[in-house]
Amino acid sequence: MSTAVAHPNIALIKYWGKRDEDLILPCTGSLSLTLDVFPTTTTLTADADAAADAITFDGAVATGSAARRITAFLDLVRAQAGITARARVDTRNSVPTGAGLASSASGFAALAVAAADAYGLALDERDLSRLARRGSGSACRSVISGTAVWYAGTDDATSFAEPVAGPALGMVIAVVDAGTKAVSSREAMRRTRDTSPYADAWATATAADLDEMLAAFGRADVTAIGELTESNALRMHAAIMASRPPIRYLTPQSIALFDAAAALRADGLDAWATADAGPNVVLLCRDGDVAAVRDALRERTGLPADRLIAAHAGPGARLVPASD
Ligand code: PMV
Numbered sequence: 001m002s003t004a005v006a007h008p009n010i011a012l013i014k015y016w017g018k019r020d021e022d023l024i025l026p027c028t029g030s031l032s033l034t035l036d037v038f039p040t041t042t043t044l045t046a047d048a049d050a051a052a053d054a055i056t057f058d059g060a061v062a063t064g065s066a067a068r069r070i071t072a073f074l075d076l077v078r079a080q081a082g083i084t085a086r087a088r089v090d091t092r093n094s095v096p097t098g099a100g101l102a103s104s105a106s107g108f109a110a111l112a113v114a115a116a117d118a119y120g121l122a123l124d125e126r127d128l129s130r131l132a133r134r135g136s137g138s139a140c141r142s143v144i145s146g147t148a149v150w151y152a153g154t155d156d157a158t159s160f161a162e163p164v165a166g167p168a169l170g171m172v173i174a175v176v177d178a179g180t181k182a183v184s185s186r187e188a189m190r191r192t193r194d195t196s197p198y199a200d201a202w203a204t205a206t207a208a209d210l211d212e213m214l215a216a217f218g219r220a221d222v223t224a225i226g227e228l229t230e231s232n233a234l235r236m237h238a239a240i241m242a243s244r245p246p247i248r249y250l251t252p253q254s255i256a257l258f259d260a261a262a263a264l265r266a267d268g269l270d271a272w273a274t275a276d277a278g279p280n281v282v283l284l285c286r287d288g289d290v291a292a293v294r295d296a297l298r299e300r301t302g303l304p305a306d307r308l309i310a311a312h313a314g315p316g317a318r319l320v321p322a323s324d
């Protein structure tokens with residue numbers, strides 16, 4: 001029996017678009033901050049007598065596509081390990097699933113670490129990152145502590161995440177809507193690629209944004225990091241919105257939060273907004289400013305305290321004692 005914990009990550013330079021859907025190779029590299037909130041804890045037990053994988057999410061039996069995705073992922077691990085035994089998988093999520101708060105990232109990072117251990121694979125951080133990528137692209141970054149860069153790579157061996165040094169950053173998550181999003185990121189990425197006239201421009205611009213972002217990290221230039229973060233997120237949403245039929249994740253409340261970030265900056269408090277494939281908005285700031293940004297946001301937006309979550313850099317996916 002192996003238990004692993006992983007945390008979600010929020011991208012400063014977004015991953016949006018696959019070059020290879022089977023291997024989950026992205027069109028471009030990306031860069032993110034792994035957080036210290038909303039952990040996923042997954043326990044996996046190999047069971048030679050079981051006829052099928054038995055998967056539960058927060059105690060409820062998983063069925064349909066969610067269960068198939070996990071079994072397909074475990075098949076990869078079993079093939080690598082040369083073991084056929086099915087597994088019992090128990091996953092506990094403290095992040096609202098499917099709300100654009102990166103539950104798939106923490107989920108597959110925890111599953112990769114637990115499954116590798118339970119099936120006896122001795123993988124280093126890079127190989128665990130590559131493995132997690134096969135479950136959900138962004139999961140490869142949740143294997144890494146703090147800020148991580150995911151290299152697009154050219155094949156399975158070269159597409160992985162690793163730590164990137166930089167200034168201490170924090171985030172405030174503004175939960176606009178904790179419900180499940182209308183269009184999954186998988187489907188929306190496909191539709192953007194197939195129908196958005198801005199898909200190619202997005203990929204070209206993001207490759208350049210990542211180079212600039214890595215340079216800004218090297219200089220510990222928080223202003224440049226923040227400006228690139230906000231701009232890259234809006235570019236992603238512009239490309240998504242131009243799909244047909246259109247997909248629009250940002251709601252009026254989300255847009256108001258981008259305006260709130262600008263207002264905080266005008267008041268002298270540095271914070272920049274980003275948003276994943278959902279309506280929730282995340283403000284990026286210096287680590288020491290997290291409490292001030294949360295307070296200012298609360299005052300400005302009237303959002304209740306439980307919808308403004310303070311987050312700092314968190315640990316990469318790791319094994320824990322079963323009782324943890
Ligand atoms: O890993 P996926 O398939 O959940 O895609 C994640 C996509 C975004 O969260 C919108 C961007 C990112 O880089 O995390």
